[in-house]
Amino acid sequence: MDYNFTEIEPKWQKYWEENKTFKTIDDFSKSKYYILDMFPYPSGAGLHVGHPEGYTATDILSRYKRMKGFNVLHPMGYDAFGLPAEQYAMQTGTHPATTTQKNCDNFRRQIKAIGLSYDWDREINTTDPRYFKWTQWIFKQLYNTWFDHEQQKGRPISELPVPEEIIAEGKEAINKYISQKRLAYYDNAQVWWCESCKTVCANEEVLTDGAHEKCGNQVIRKNLKQWLLRIPHYSERLLDGLDGLDWPTGIKDMQRNWIGKSTGADVDFEVEGLNEKLRVYTTRPDTLFGATYMVIAPEHKLVNAIVTEDQKEAVEKYQTASALKSDLDRTDLAKEKTGVFTGRYAINPVNNQPIPIWVADYVLMGYGTGAIMAVPAHDTRDFEFAKQFNIPIICILDPKEVEGREEILAGNKCWYEDGVYINSASDETGLKINGLNKAEGIKKTVEWLESKNIGRATTNYKLRDWLFSRQRYWGEPFPVIHWEDGEVTLVEDENLPLELPALEKYTPGESGESPLVNAEEWLIVTDKNGRKGRRETNTMPQWAGSCWYYLRYIDPLNEKGIFDVKKEQYWMPVDLYVGGAEHAVLHLLYSRFWHKVLFDLGIVSTDEPFQKLFNQGMILAFAYEAANGSKVSSDLVEEKGGKYFHAETGGELKQIVAKMSKSLKNVVNPDDVIQKYGADSLRLYEMFMGPLDERKPWAEKGVKGVFNFLARAYRFFADTTNIVEETEDKEIAKLLHQTIQKVEFDIEHLKFNTSISALMIFNNLVIKKGKVSKNTAETFAKILAPFAPHVAEEFWEFYGHKQTLAYENWPNVDKGLLVENTFEYPVSFNGKTRFMKELPLNLQIPEMERAVLADERTAKWLEEKQIRKIIIVPGRIINMVIG
């Protein structure tokens, strides 16, 4: 009986498809389980073996949960807007929709060949007008929502209270006021611009070295009219929500860092000879006594007022210079700090001392107030700056028993941890914190500031407004019209979706406009009064479609609404969401933001979308490196006796592990693996490689290993002569139930590698025994089914069943079979295991002691030694302390 996977697998894939085996019914009486994969961008290259890693894991869990009686929602779709299809259109004139369609068809074919149990009737595609109609609809909700900070909740814009004085100013002022509150707004924004892609990018899409994440080109700053979303309003909610989620701590930490909450105080400083106050934000108001200078950002609006006549030239020169610098230059840590004295002094409110005001670009306009008080003794950046410009450094926090304390007290070393205040009291102002520690100092100083009305406790966040438009064709059009009189209106719901016009040319406008400006007929609109308007030519970023797709799977064909309310209440939240960690902050933060807005508006029933998140690790591949460190393409590598050589130069190469890449020619295509070993082997190997969340290299030899397991299992379990109608052998029965238990536990904990190992161990035993009862064989087929569903269905049919086993009950563990009467104890002397001794588990400790002492092997280890102590842990170990 040969394991003929090329026959078995298409047979069952056809069966599942024809019988709609995995169609999900909205049966509200059953317990639900919503298990979601991050949907792919359908690239022209097709799947690589990294995709099926997460997909297989969720498929195993889905199949298992079905057998456990759950109603499982397990859908797939495509995040299909994106630049590659548009770039291809520019080169060839092929409509992006055509390219996208083709790529999706290929992805679907590849995914189906893996035997994944998706409900294909729920497939969605973000570029489908029936889908993006609702993306546009959500945009309208964002536009028509404001955030009530008091209630910490998004509310309809119609409920926004407008102050009397604004109403008095008239309609224009009211509209302006309202637009300042909308979660989506249109404004001039300093944005990142990629000259090669001819589009703006969100902060998050710019890498730390200033390169565009998508293309690697260096981005520049540009001022453009853009759509932005006020995600920072939801900072606190986004932070709070994390606590209740079952997510990897690393991802939660990354989101927390990204939101970047900090608490401190705003403090107002009088400026000498000027009727202006300089407001700073500090997290360390307690160190005010140590403030020896102040810094304002070069773009600060008070710079011109503060700078004195004789410093004017130098400051202006500095402002110009830093305006020209890219953000990369400004944030490059390697460089030295720069700055210029303004010539003017501020008054430190805690002791009325004048301190110089400097302009320096290490202070950023976009955070806090764009101005700081500098405490060089207790802040490393200020310390560096003060050293450079010979500004006094006054230590006000005694670190006490710390190495280098003298240096710190002398102001030669920076100290930013806790301590006891010194030099921190003023009779004149009444603030005295000497002797207190950091926490007490902060509290007392803030109270003092507030009582004098010169400062207040404040919270700041790093999170910025989300730049939500792109100068692209292949994205969702904004349902927005800009009228000639300046009014902005949204397209009526009944006129959604607003579809993309056909274009002849996909090249973007030079001035930074999207290709949509070329579609004149689409672009220009006239209302019933003859007023002319122009449609928004920007389109939404790719994040838009992926922000809410998990909601559409719930009711994908609904034409009347975004989804049915009852269905949403039944299926949400997503119970398990599996995907790559590269979406840790972007997609997952954006999604959570939209979801919370929809929740506040009463559209969805849960505050958070994804209850449990799991990140699969990246699949890497072997690559080869020459002696000089250069990488060698895999097709030029020859293996001889476990060593690797360059096919042309003959030089020995080192095997390394690297990301799969076209240039290294080490990309593995699942199609090839399936052709050679079958889908069940592909699935098994994806899971057997190692823990799901770890990065690990693909090794074809490993695929062979799991293939051997399936082939061995097939030869045994598909052979009638091995399957007998008898009561089961005791050893097999016991191991079978241990295996059920192990597999079940491991699936629940997403430890698929060890569950497969357990199945192998069982397989090895029955083959050794030579025969097995029919009942056992059927049970084995069931527990194998989530992992290798094709071959499991084949066994099931072979044992005479007419229906799929996809909905058979998961076998129960017979606990009675697992009870052990004896245990083989490792007997150790001083912690070193010396021999094994089997003892009944019901033996009392003194009896056990006697039994071990009576053992002749014990005597050997006791020669000339005394027993000091005997440690016995029933069911675990026996250890004798001798000496």
Added chain:
RNA sequence: GCCCGGGUGGCGGAAUUGGUAGACGCGCUGGAUUCAAAAUCCAGUUCUGGCAACAGAGUGCGGGUUCGAUUCCCGCCCCGGGUACCA
């Protein structure tokens, strides 16, 4: 620099969370089968010494706690990811 992960045989990785380190798989060695090979089956395989029984060493490094540490604590080193003048 800071925040997360992670370092275990020739390789991928196990270890019920303090109790026999190396499950399972790959590779390798020997044997069976075969004219031969592939496939398959059986045995062995952490390292060092020994024919063997056995002995010693061993989970990145150095300390510590413990009868007992891959697991807990302290101090380092290396690799991966994130972040970066956020006051």
